[in-house]
Amino acid sequence: MAPILEIQTLFKNYGSTEILKDINIAIEPGDFLVLVGPSGCGKSTLLNCIAGLEPITGGSLHIGGKDMTHVSPKDRDIAMVFQSYALYPTMSVAKNITFGMKVRGVDAATQDRKLAEVANQLQIEPLLQRRPGQLSGGQRQRVAMGRALVRDPKLFLFDEPLSNLDAKLRVEMRSEIKKLHQTLGATMVYVTHDQIEAMTLATKIVVMKGGVIQQIGTPAEIYNTPANLFVADFMGSPAMNLIPAKVMQNGGGARIEISRGQGGPIVLHDPKAEGLPEDVILGLRPEDIAEAGFRAGEGVQEAECLVDMVEPAGADTYVVSELGGKQITARMHAETSASAGSSLTFAFDLNKVSYFAPETGDRLN
Amino acid sequence: MMADLSLNQSASEANFGKIALRWLLYALLGLFALYYLLPLFVMVTTSLKSLEEIRTGSLVTLPREVTFDAWKTAWSGACTGIQCEGLRPYFWNSVLLAVPAVFLSTLIGALNGYVVAQWKFKGANLIFSLMLFGCFIPFQVVLLPMARMLGLMGIAGTIPGLIFVHVIYGIGFTTLFFRNYYVTIPSELVKAAKVDGANFFRIFWSIFLPLSLPIIVVTVIWQFTQIWNDFLFGVSFSQAGTQPITVALNNIVNSTTGVKEYNVDMAAAIIAALPTLFVYVVAGKYFIRGLTAGSVKG
Numbered sequence: 056m057a058p059i060l061e062i063q064t065l066f067k068n069y070g071s072t073e074i075l076k077d078i079n080i081a082i083e084p085g086d087f088l089v090l091v092g093p094s095g096c097g098k099s100t101l102l103n104c105i106a107g108l109e110p111i112t113g114g115s116l117h118i119g120g121k122d123m124t125h126v127s128p129k130d131r132d133i134a135m136v137f138q139s140y141a142l143y144p145t146m147s148v149a150k151n152i153t154f155g156m157k158v159r160g161v162d163a164a165t166q167d168r169k170l171a172e173v174a175n176q177l178q179i180e181p182l183l184q185r186r187p188g189q190l191s192g193g194q195r196q197r198v199a200m201g202r203a204l205v206r207d208p209k210l211f212l213f214d215e216p217l218s219n220l221d222a223k224l225r226v227e228m229r230s231e232i233k234k235l236h237q238t239l240g241a242t243m244v245y246v247t248h249d250q251i252e253a254m255t256l257a258t259k260i261v262v263m264k265g266g267v268i269q270q271i272g273t274p275a276e277i278y279n280t281p282a283n284l285f286v287a288d289f290m291g292s293p294a295m296n297l298i299p300a301k302v303m304q305n306g307g308g309a310r311i312e313i314s315r316g317q318g319g320p321i322v323l324h325d326p327k328a329e330g331l332p333e334d335v336i337l338g339l340r341p342e343d344i345a346e347a348g349f350r351a352g353e354g355v356q357e358a359e360c361l362v363d364m365v366e367p368a369g370a371d372t373y374v375v376s377e378l379g380g381k382q383i384t385a386r387m388h389a390e391t392s393a394s395a396g397s398s399l400t401f402a403f404d405l406n407k408v409s410y411f412a413p414e415t416g417d418r419l420n
Numbered sequence: 421m422m423a424d425l426s427l428n429q430s431a432s433e434a435n436f437g438k439i440a441l442r443w444l445l446y447a448l449l450g451l452f453a454l455y456y457l458l459p460l461f462v463m464v465t466t467s468l469k470s471l472e473e474i475r476t477g478s479l480v481t482l483p484r485e486v487t488f489d490a491w492k493t494a495w496s497g498a499c500t501g502i503q504c505e506g507l508r509p510y511f512w513n514s515v516l517l518a519v520p521a522v523f524l525s526t527l528i529g530a531l532n533g534y535v536v537a538q539w540k541f542k543g544a545n546l547i548f549s550l551m552l553f554g555c556f557i558p559f560q561v562v563l564l565p566m567a568r569m570l571g572l573m574g575i576a577g578t579i580p581g582l583i584f585v586h587v588i589y590g591i592g593f594t595t596l597f598f599r600n601y602y603v604t605i606p607s608e609l610v611k612a613a614k615v616d617g618a619n620f621f622r623i624f625w626s627i628f629l630p631l632s633l634p635i636i637v638v639t640v641i642w643q644f645t646q647i648w649n650d651f652l653f654g655v656s657f658s659q660a661g662t663q664p665i666t667v668a669l670n671n672i673v674n675s676t677t678g679v680k681e682y683n684v685d686m687a688a689a690i691i692a693a694l695p696t697l698f699v700y701v702v703a704g705k706y707f708i709r710g711l712t713a714g715s716v717k718g
Contacts, residue, residue, distance in 0.1 A: 108611050129617035141608035145630035154626070155616035202616075 057120050059084045059242050060105065060210060065114035067097075067104060067266075074100050075266045078114070082244075082259060087236050090246045091253040092263035093289070098246045101263070102214055105244060107131050119209045134203035135212040138219060140195045142187035142202075149174075149183040152201045173205045193224045200235070213245040217252065229255060250290045254278065262286045278340075279407060284416035287338050287409060293386075296344070298379040299413065300337040302328050311337065316377040321358040325405045327420055335419060338409035341373065344385035346393065347400035354406040362393050374399070467491060467687035474682050490683035494691055498684050500671035507691055509661075510668035514648060514695075517579050517664055521586040522643045528587065529594020529639060530632065534624050536595065537602035538610050548599060554592035559652050562589075570657060577659040585657055586647045593646075594639050601635040602628065637706035645696050665692045 058081040067075035075097045082088045090098040103109040105116065107128035115124045123131050134155075142151050150157075152173060153166045174180045177197045187195055196216065203211055213232075217225045233256055236243055247253055253260050254274045262269040262277060262285075270282035281287035287295045301320075303310040309328035312320040328335075347357045363382070364375040367389065374385045374393045385401060393399045410419040462479055467490050469483040477484070496506035535541075536548045566585060567576065575581035605628070613623045654664040663671075669692045673685050700707070 103611075106611075106615060108614060128611075128614045133615065135612065135615045137608040137612055139606050139608050141606065141612035143609065143613070143627050145627070154613075154618075158617045158622060202612075206616075 058082060058117075059086075059119055060088075060244065061117040062105070063115045063117075065101075065104065065116065066112045067100060067109065068112045073266060075104070075111075078268060080261060080268075080271065082242065084242050085240050085258075086242055087256055087258045088242075088244045088261065089253040089257035089259070090244065090261050090263060091248065091250055091289075092269075094248055095265075096263040097266040098248075098263050099214055102135075102212055102244060102246045105210075106133055106135055106212055132209040133212055134206040134208040134210075135214065136199045136203050136216045138215040140187070140199040140216075140219075142195060142198055144187055147184050147186060148179065148190070148198050148201075151187065151198060152205050155202065155206055169205050169207075173201045176204065177201050192220050193228065196220065196228055200232075204235075204239075209242065211241055211243040213243065215246055215248070218247070218249070232256065251292065254290070260290075262289060264289075280418070281338070281409060282418050284336065284338075284411050287411065291340060293341050293373065293384045295338045295340050295409075296378075296381070296383040297411070298337045298339070298381055298383060300335055300379060302331045302333055302335055304329065311335075313337070313379045316361055321360075321378065323356050323358070323403060323405060325354075325408065327405075327408070328410065331410055331419055332412065334413050336411040336413050337379075338411060339383075339403065339405075340407065341384045341386040343404040343407050344383070345402045345404070346374075346385075346387050346391050347402045349388065350402040350404055352406075355402050355404050357400050357402050359398050359400050362395055362397055362399050365391075365393050365395050376401070463686045463690055467494075467683050467690060469683055471679070471681060471683060490681070491687040491691075493681070493684045494672070494688035498672045498681075498688060499675065500668050501675050503660075507665060507668055507672070507688055510663055510665045511691070513579065513662060514665040517582050517586070518644055518647045518695075521583045521590070521647050522640055524583070525587045525590030525594050525643050526636060526639045528591055529596075530598045530629070530636070531624065532591065532595040533598025533600075533602050534628055536599045538605070538607060538628075539620070548595070551592050551595050554589075555596065559589075563652075563656055567657065577657065577662060579658075579662050582653060582657055582662070582664070585653050586650070589653075590643050590646065593642060597635055597639050597642070598632070601632065605631065634706060637703050641699055641703055641707050644699050648696050 060080070060082050062078055062080045065075060065078040066073070078101060080088070090101060092098050100109060104111050105118075107123065107126060111124065115122060117123060118131055118133070143154060146154065149170055153170055156166045156169065170183075174183060177200060179194065179197050179201060182190060182194055182198070187198065190198065199216070216232075217228055220228060229252060232245075235241075236256075245252075245256060257274050259271065260274055260277045261271050264285050270277060270286045272280075277286060277290055281290065281295070284297060287297060298313055301312045303312065308324055308326040309331065311323045311325055311328055313323070314320045360376040360378065362374055362376055366373040366375065370389060371386050372389055372391050372393070374387050374391065376383055376385070387393065408420075411417065412419055465481070465483055466474060466479075468486045468488070469477070470485065470487050470489070473484060494507055496508050497504060498506045500510075532551070536544050570576040570581045570584070573581075573584075575584060609627060610623055613627055618626065648664075649666060650664070651666040651670065654667045655670070658664065658667060669688050672688050
């Protein structure tokens, strides 16, 4: 199938400042693409470029197989939901939703029919005659979605649509957007700085930093095999443990030494580490470090560590220790026997370990 | 018990102090109001007196016999130089001048403000600063060049010529008002409308103008007051037959020979001031509201 959105070698400058550098993205119909990164990484600018609200400096942009590089936003067959919702304050909800159709000269009967459809879908019928100022945050959010849905476009664009909602409502709306994506089968591009939103919604994630794409992949790929230290650190909460380690090659496999706060270094064995340089950064997710006895199998190795802190979080308990001069976090079950100040045997599951080069930050395995 | 008593006492003392302060405040405000109303009182009473009574009575007494003769004369009989038609024709001149000039300068100001605030282009800030600069140019400086321009355009001494001058002079202020108002409107509104398919004028007409009532009121009051009360442009760029009311008022007061008809002068001055007074009374509450109007939520 032809990609519905294809961005090739896109560059965007403001004066002499490069905002976006060499962006290449292609998505298939039905994809849910999430652009994620810290603030200032250029993700919103990229979305505005896709919408045609910002001209691009170089490269090309195709939507639905057509070259849209220099086409104005209204002719790109897109709809967009904004962070501040951007509802027209003097118009009723109904007029807000039908404004686009009115501007395009759609006849009144069709307008009414589509309005009724969307109002029913989003359950906002009782609100249709109200002004945006009389709505709560969640209701405004729905109306903004309604305005996008009614257009039935090739591509939906979302610019941090949930960041103005409180935590509870955010989770609710998140699953509603996901449900909407599944029922409509629509193609969506979604910008967020919230990596959990990215993980839960996306079929494909683009992690950005400083205007450069760090990694493109499915949520699982991004989570399990981050391409560099930035992605490893940014995605996942609590963040991946990134521990400086030394690799000693010894014929049949490699020995990995990690310094410990007290006593000698921890020594782990991992055949995957063969051929790696001496200095590496070892990345292991908190859930891949368990209490000894609760995780077994090939690749699981045990070592004793001093517990610095225990943080119960209900379902799990986070146990903090120091390894390689860094604080590391292990996710253990709630009834763990760990207590601060005493030692505990940790089980390291090396099946999912990542190795990074300390200087470049790139993934090594 | 003792503690309670003393507490009560100090509380009532504080209350008393508060009330006294309040009364002092009102007394002071009343005094100021009186001070400002006194001239108006003298004008109104004098305009209702006969010349005879003005000559014999005191300035602040109420008229013994109320007569509207002076008002009639001021409206349709007083002499402005050689003509004796009163203020009536000049009043209509001022209306014909002020209404289109206010309308045009407000409309252009709204469009300019919309562009400078929401459709930034290269040099937008520079152009806006230059327009602001226009607000501070003294009227006298532009008299000669403007006279030359009006002559070249063939509208010297006409009402359209005066309208042109006032529109040009008003744009600086009206642009400033609208720009400062529109800057508080989130730019995502324009983006959303662009994606919805609306063009530059459609967004202005359907989204920004309906939001602008408070600032339109402010601008209209400001411009109407400026244009209606203007004397310098009126006296410089008009000729017999196209003079605005301020010029006619001056002529009535200054061109009479013999006995000074104070009652007619007062009545004429009040007539000339009535329209601006009317605009303030009708739209005054929107004026304050518009000046303090903040960002638009939603």
